[in-house]
Amino acid sequence: MEETTIPLQSVTKVIGLETLGSTQDLAYELAQKGEPDGTLVLACEQTAARCQSGCVFSAGEGGVYFTLILRPQKADLCALSLSKHAAQAAADMLAEVFEIKTKVKAPHAVLAREPKTRKWKKIAGVLVETFFDETNRVALVGMGVNVNNRLSASLRETAVSVKQIIGAETSKELFLDALLDCFWKHYAHWNVSVR
Secondary structure: OOOOOOOOOOOOEEEEEEEEOOHHHHHHHHHHOOOOOOEEEEEEEEEEEEOOOOOEEEEOOOOEEEEEEEOOOOOOOOHHHHHHHHHHHHHHHHHHHHOOOEEEEOOOEEEEEEOOOOEEEEEEEEEEEEEEOOOOEEEEEEEEEOOOOOOOOOOOOOEOOHHHHHOOOOOHHHHHHHHHHHHHHHHHHHHHHOO
16 A cells, blocks of 8 residues: 655744734734745734634733644635644644643643543633635634643633643743644645545
8 A cells, every 4th residue: 555645834934922912813914914824923922812702811921822824725625624633733742742631622622631630621722714815715723722821710620731730841842843743744634635
């Protein structure tokens, strides 16, 4: 049986900001102005992040927050399908690199099992939005992961961070590299599955 090799994409440009309202909103504006495929909008903190239901929340310092601007080749651009692949990529990376038990709560959340409480809690969220500009299909893949976050008491019942589970801080740069590497593998298969 012949093995098929799918070329992986990579980030072509990084726009990094300390604090931002929403990486998703900035990425949308930039995509409308023609920002290229593979542009990564990254923030250390978001003050008006949005989830799939549209509610706004703060995404505090310590997490990894980004939106990728993608211009897929796929003919049937489905945000729900891409969201599931992005969430699975995050779950896979957390399991492989940090040995954290994870599962995807379809289609937009990644849950991690907190050993101390034995409860499944949210560790990451995904927001995928799609639209067509004048010449291309555009997908905005937004993701937020609780990495070194200090979660408020009200959030600790339902959310957890990598730091809480493994008991140590993690380099956000290395974390992002590992997450993007896993994402590109999932995206490559998704992008060629139907043209």
